[in-house]
Amino acid sequence: MSDFNADLFVKLFSKLSLALGVTPEPNKELATLLDGDAPRRRGDLQLAAGQDNPQFLLAILNPGQYIPLDLNLGNIDDLYALSILFNPVPQFSWVYKPAASTVSNSYSSILDYKEAPLTSLTPEQKKKVADAEKVLADYKDDYDKYQGEYWVALDAFDAATATARNGGAPVPPSLGLKLQAAKRNWDGLGHRAKVDSATAVLAELEALEPSSFWYRLRERYDAGTKTASLGSNFQANGFSPPYQSWLGDKGWTQFTFDQKDMDNQQRSELISAGGGLDVSYGIFRVSGEGSYEEDSKFVKIKETELKFSAKLMRVAIDRGWMNPLVLSSRAWRWLEGSPVYGTVLSTGGDVFGDVNPTGEMTVIPTAAILCKDLKVEGRFEDTLVEEMNRIIQANGSVGIGPFSISGRFNMENHSGSAKGTIANNGIAAPDLQMIALICQVLPKLPDPDPSLPWPAA
Numbered sequence: 001m002s003d004f005n006a007d008l009f010v011k012l013f014s015k016l017s018l019a020l021g022v023t024p025e026p027n028k029e030l031a032t033l034l035d036g037d038a039p040r041r042r043g044d045l046q047l048a049a050g051q052d053n054p055q056f057l058l059a060i061l062n063p064g065q066y067i068p069l070d071l072n073l074g075n076i077d078d079l080y081a082l083s084i085l086f087n088p089v090p091q092f093s094w095v096y097k098p099a100a101s102t103v104s105n106s107y108s109s110i111l112d113y114k115e116a117p118l119t120s121l122t123p124e125q126k127k128k129v130a131d132a133e134k135v136l137a138d139y140k141d142d143y144d145k146y147q148g149e150y151w152v153a154l155d156a157f158d159a160a161t162a163t164a165r166n167g168g169a170p171v172p173p174s175l176g177l178k179l180q181a182a183k184r185n186w187d188g189l190g191h192r193a194k195v196d197s198a199t200a201v202l203a204e205l206e207a208l209e210p211s212s213f214w215y216r217l218r219e220r221y222d223a224g225t226k227t228a229s230l231g232s233n234f235q236a237n238g239f240s241p242p243y244q245s246w247l248g249d250k251g252w253t254q255f256t257f258d259q260k261d262m263d264n265q266q267r268s269e270l271i272s273a274g275g276g277l278d279v280s281y282g283i284f285r286v287s288g289e290g291s292y293e294e295d296s297k298f299v300k301i302k303e304t305e306l307k308f309s310a311k312l313m314r315v316a317i318d319r320g321w322m323n324p325l326v327l328s329s330r331a332w333r334w335l336e337g338s339p340v341y342g343t344v345l346s347t348g349g350d351v352f353g354d355v356n357p358t359g360e361m362t363v364i365p366t367a368a369i370l371c372k373d374l375k376v377e378g379r380f381e382d383t384l385v386e387e388m389n390r391i392i393q394a395n396g397s398v399g400i401g402p403f404s405i406s407g408r409f410n411m412e413n414h415s416g417s418a419k420g421t422i423a424n425n426g427i428a429a430p431d432l433q434m435i436a437l438i439c440q441v442l443p444k445l446p447d448p449d450p451s452l453p454w455p456a457a
Contacts, residue, residue, distance in 0.1 A: 005283040007262075009401050012308070013060050014268035015166070015261050016402070019253075020314065020369065022058040022438060023268050027161065033176050034183055039154060040147075055351045055441040057273055059096040063285055063399020064371060064433035066409045066418045073243055076437045078230040079260060081411035083237040086317050090439055092349055092362040093274025103252065104235040106345060107254055107322050107378040111218055113338035116210030117331055117452035123424040125205050132198035139191040146182070146190030148240050153182035155253045155314055163256060166264040185365070207331035217323055224321025238318035246370060252311040259305045272354050284388065287397045299384070306378035308343035310403070313370040314438070327364065333448035363439035371435045374403050374420070376427035388422045400427060402435040 017023045021039065030039060064083075071078040089099040089106065121129065157179050160171040170393030186192050207213050226236050241251055282298030326332070334341045388398050388405070393415060397407040405420040405427055420429030448454070 003279075003281070005298075005300045006200070006277045006281050008283050009062075009277065009281065010267060010271060011262055011265040012257055012401050013058070013271065013432075015162050015257055015265050016060065016255070016436065017058045017268045017270055018165075019156045019162040019255055020058065020312075020438065021154065022056050023164075023270055024158075029176070030157065030161070033157075033180050034274060037183075040150070041045075042195050056366070057094065057351055057439045057441055058270055058436055059090045059093060059363075059365075059439055060370075060402045060436045061096045061434065063163070063407075064402055064404040064435040066404055066407050066431060066433045067246075067370070068409060068411060068416065069247060071243060076226060077229050079226065080232065080234050082239075082243065083234055085411065086237055086365060086368065086437075087235070089361045090147060090363055090365060090437060091274060092357055092441070094268075094270045095274065095277070097274070098436065099360065099362075103319070103322075103361070103364060106361045107326070108221065109331065109340050109343075110326060111221060113335050113340045114214070114332040115335040115455065116214060117208075117449075117454050119208045119210065119331070119452060121205060121209045126209070128201050129205050129209070131235075133199040135191075135194050135198035136202075139195050143186075143190045143192065143195040144240060146186040147192075150179075150182040150186045151314055151316075152251050152253070153179040155312070159253050159255055159312075160224075163210075163261070167260040168256075168258075179397060193267070198237060203325045203328075206325070207329045210331070219328070220323065222319050224319075235319065235321045238320055240316040240318055241313075245449075246313065251315050252372070255308075255310050255312045257306075257308040259307070262305075269352055273349075273351055273356065283401055284384075285399045286388070286391050288391075288394075294391065299336055299387070301380070301384060304378055304380075306376055308374070308376050308403075310371050310374040312435075315368045315370055317365055317367060324364070327445060328443055328450035331452060333446050333454070345445040346442045348447075349441045357441070359445070361442065361445070363441050365437040365439050367438040368434050369436040369438065370432060371403060372430060372432050374427070374429040376400060376403075376407075378426060380422070380424055380426075382424060385422055385424055387426070392419060392422070398422070405429045406434050 014023075018025070024039065031037075038435070068081075068086075071082060073079045073082065087102045087104055089101045089103055091099045093095040157175045159172065160169075160175055164170050221235070224235050225233055227233055245251055278298075279456060280298055282300035284299035284301065286297060288295040334343065344359040346359040346362040347357045349355050349362055391398055392406040395408070398405045399407070404418070405422060406418065406429075408417040409415065416432075418429075418431035420427060420431070
């Protein structure tokens with residue numbers, strides 16, 4: 001017998017993954033709008049070079065993490081606080097669980113303990129690399145700007161499509177027109193073909209000139225390493241759109257989930273990643289403290305009609321200190337005798353083939369999904385409302401599915417709380433929170449190409 005609480009969470013996740021394009025389905029209308037091009041989502045080329053079919057996993061928080069509204073990223077401690085929030089490596093799971101490693105530590109290990117093949121580029125290949133680097137220097141900023149606008153338009157179209165497929169309102173024609181215009185701008189003003197071609201050249205050739213390639217990577221990593229006021233070193237992340245944009249009204253996409261979605265939403269294939277929900281799962285999660293690591297429990301509710309509405313924003317994580325193509329390059333291996341020799345970062349996973357990878361970094365977050373203005377309309381029992389309000393008044397934490405209603409955050413120089421409201425007829429949580437991460441599934445790593453000339457043992 002199915003459990004309403006688990007079914008609700010699964011179907012919420014399934015619609016979110018479809019609305020965000022993480023599990024796209026064939027769509028003739030979308031193909032026509034994009035002139036037959038496969039829709040580009042999440043910065044696929046840059047992060048997936050060397051992989052024929054990149055896969056992405058939506059890791060949903062249970063519940064969300066509030067983010068302070070008063071950060072100043074010109075302040076080193078605020079930059080530290082936000083950068084380390086996105087540094088943990090998630091496990092290969094549709095429900096977010098942090099792994100033991102961090103992105104920066106895993107990448108630093110590669111820089112410190114890699115062994116490169118004994119290769120060098122021909123003069124012709126060196127010219128190709130130099131030409132590609134010039135293209136990126138000239139056009140990458142424009143490319144990123146118009147790619148970001150395209151993502152916003154595509155997110156809005158995907159969200160409307162997900163609703164329409166479940167029996168909701170049809171996709172407004174205006175969303176298709178906005179998507180077409182955004183793609184034209186990305187193609188033209190963003191010089192998409194030139195930048196994509198240049199990135200592909202660098203992915204193929206750059207690592208085959210190891211003496212200069214790895215030296216420049218180390219320089220880039222060191223330049224991106226900062227020191228917080230208390231002496232902690234960290235790698236500074238950027239975000240697109242930037243933090244200040246998160247506080248405004250531009251760039252947000254409306255998301256809804258109602259009874260039609262509950263009745264008609266198909267289960268996402270991503271739910272096979274990392275196992276299922278505990279039998280004790282309840283749609284409410286409560287805790288006496290902010291991290292849900294102590295005194296945490298689930299609270300079930302009886303079957304009822306609920307309508308969720310919220311604004312969502314996709315924020316790409318820009319790790320300027322890292323070249324992500326290293327994570328799909330076959331032109332390095334661990335140095336024998338090094339502290340990490342024999343370490344497997346990933347055995348390589350397949351979301352749709354039910355292959356769960358193992359290793360210290362099986363996925364890497366590429367984007368965060370932010371939420372604000374959450375409203376849940378429905379009918380909640382008096383005893384439930386009283387229990388939740390007692391916890392909220394005692395400065396505890398309450399969440400419903402992937403959304404926080406009330407909780408605390410404790411970041412460098414920023415600690416505080418955000419409190420929504422819960423009543424018999426609904427819930428409101430207007431404050432900014434992160435509810436999910438979009439993660440690229442990494443290939444086998446390391447996976448050195450045996451045809452390359454490696455140093456003798």
